[in-house]
Amino acid sequence: MEQATTSKVVSVTRESNGVALIHLNRPPANSYDRGLIDDLNAAVDEIRFDESIGAAVLMGQRGHPRRDVTVMYATWTLATLAIAGYGIATAAWQLMLACLVAVYTAVLWSRDGRLPVFEVGTLLVAATFVYSAVPLLGFIAMGHQWAPWVDNRLLAYPFDAYEIALFGWRDALYLGTFIGVYLLVRRSVSARSAPLEPVPAPLIAAIVIVVAVLYAYKIAIMVGYGIDFGTPYSSTAELVARVAQMPLVLLQITVIVLAAFLVVKEALLLVMIRKWRSLKWRFILVAVLIVEVIAVAVRMGGRAEAVLLLLAFAALYDRFVRPVRLKWITIGGVLLIAGFLIQGHLRGLFTLRELTISNALTTSNEFQSLFTTSYDLYQRKHLGVLGPVPWQIYASDFYLLVPQQLLPFAKIDPAEWYLDVLGIRA
Numbered sequence: 135m136e137q138a139t140t141s142k143v144v145s146v147t148r149e150s151n152g153v154a155l156i157h158l159n160r161p162p163a164n165s166y167d168r169g170l171i172d173d174l175n176a177a178v179d180e181i182r183f184d185e186s187i188g189a190a191v192l193m194g195q196r197g198h199p200r201r202d203v204t205v206m207y208a209t210w211t212l213a214t215l216a217i218a219g220y221g222i223a224t225a226a227w228q229l230m231l232a233c234l235v236a237v238y239t240a241v242l243w244s245r246d247g248r249l250p251v252f253e254v255g256t257l258l259v260a261a262t263f264v265y266s267a268v269p270l271l272g273f274i275a276m277g278h279q280w281a282p283w284v285d286n287r288l289l290a291y292p293f294d295a296y297e298i299a300l301f302g303w304r305d306a307l308y309l310g311t312f313i314g315v316y317l318l319v320r321r322s323v324s325a326r327s328a329p330l331e332p333v334p335a336p337l338i339a340a341i342v343i344v345v346a347v348l349y350a351y352k353i354a355i356m357v358g359y360g361i362d363f364g365t366p367y368s369s370t371a372e373l374v375a376r377v378a379q380m381p382l383v384l385l386q387i388t389v390i391v392l393a394a395f396l397v398v399k400e401a402l403l404l405v406m407i408r409k410w411r412s413l414k415w416r417f418i419l420v421a422v423l424i425v426e427v428i429a430v431a432v433r434m435g436g437r438a439e440a441v442l443l444l445l446a447f448a449a450l451y452d453r454f455v456r457p458v459r460l461k462w463i464t465i466g467g468v469l470l471i472a473g474f475l476i477q478g479h480l481r482g483l484f485t486l487r488e489l490t491i492s493n494a495l496t497t498s499n500e501f502q503s504l505f506t507t508s509y510d511l512y513q514r515k516h517l518g519v520l521g522p523v524p525w526q527i528y529a530s531d532f533y534l535l536v537p538q539q540l541l542p543f544a545k546i547d548p549a550e551w552y553l554d555v556l557g558i559r560a
Contacts, residue, residue: 156177230303351388
């Protein structure tokens with residue numbers, strides 16, 4: 135190979151097979167200006183009349199600005215969403231929540247060169263945004279008055295748009311504080327894709343044994359106490375009454391077993407996702423997820439476990455198979471929230487004919503129930519009817535997982551304490 139340099143910006147190399155390579159040496163974009171064009175013309179003239187050259191190839195130097203292009207597209211996308219949000223939003227707190235999510239996404243996207251989808255911070259940001267925006271958007275859809283199918287606890291108070299908006303600002307303050315600290319602490323550390331390594335046979339056997347033990351325990355509780363934890367919400371009162379008859383130790387073990395079910399199912403997802411190269415295991419994995427979704431739709435009970443399994447599948451696919459594209463993330467997120475709201479709408483004894491976007495947002499659901507609990511406590515405290523709050527409520531995050539038998543003080547679960555406040559605890 136013979137090389138003849140025309141300039142620092144443009145150079146020519148002659149291959150032994152009669153091919154000349156013209157190199158543009160201005161990375162990363164090899165941008166044009168008058169000087170580059172003059173040098174390029176000189177290079178072309180250099181080989182133009184060389185009879186030993188049969189062909190010429192123009193090449194740019196490597197160094198394509200991937201991250202810069204990614205940031206550029208990310209900025210365009212976020213700017214478009216911001217303009218759309220400005221047109222859709224009806225309150226300042228909505229814009230604040232949307233802007234905080236956009237800032238979080240843009241900063242991490244710029245740092246990592248990829249969407250920060252499946253990580254702890256993103257899941258918390260998304261959960262905070264959804265649990266804040268959905269109920270408050272539902273209240274806006276009500277037209278400044280409580281809808282008849284709203285959570286019954288709200289009907290005890292007048293509709294006050296100002297106080298409801300204050301909750302939106304509190305959510306924005308919480309989200310902004312978390313995002314600021316998270317971006318400061320996280321820096322540029324992120325999880326990357328991992329190879330699909332085979333799962334050891336002993337690990338699979340251990341998971342199968344644990345599944346068998348958990349199901350055996352669940353069947354024993356069903357036979358001994360007549361408790362089916364897959365009971366629909368319409369039979370919750372009966373379920374609570376039967377659970378109250380269980381000994382404390384047995385109840386504690388049962389709670390741990392129920393929590394372990396989700397962990398074991400996620401472990402099975404991990405085993406199946408690592409066998410993704412096998413078409414058979416792909417069908418099995420998809421079938422398992424479909425069965426979980428259908429079971430939730432049929433029994434009209436809790437949806438949390440099915441939603442968490444779907445999120446776990448998406449996270450495992452992104453890590454072990456291939457990164458999930460923004461298009462599919464958006465479509466999946468919209469379908470997940472829509473299905474969540476529709477199932478809650480039907481669970482509330484509505485029919486498909488009564489299903490509208492307004493009804494789906496305003497019908498009592500998990501998002502609205504969580505808001506209602508905080509709003510009810512706020513109103514009770516404001517009216518002076520809440521009474522003293524035990525100190526254990528404020529410290530519950532630190533001791534809640536410790537068994538009552540090991541604590542030197544009374545263990546108070548915030549959920550059970552709130553049922554006492556309502557006067558409906560079994």
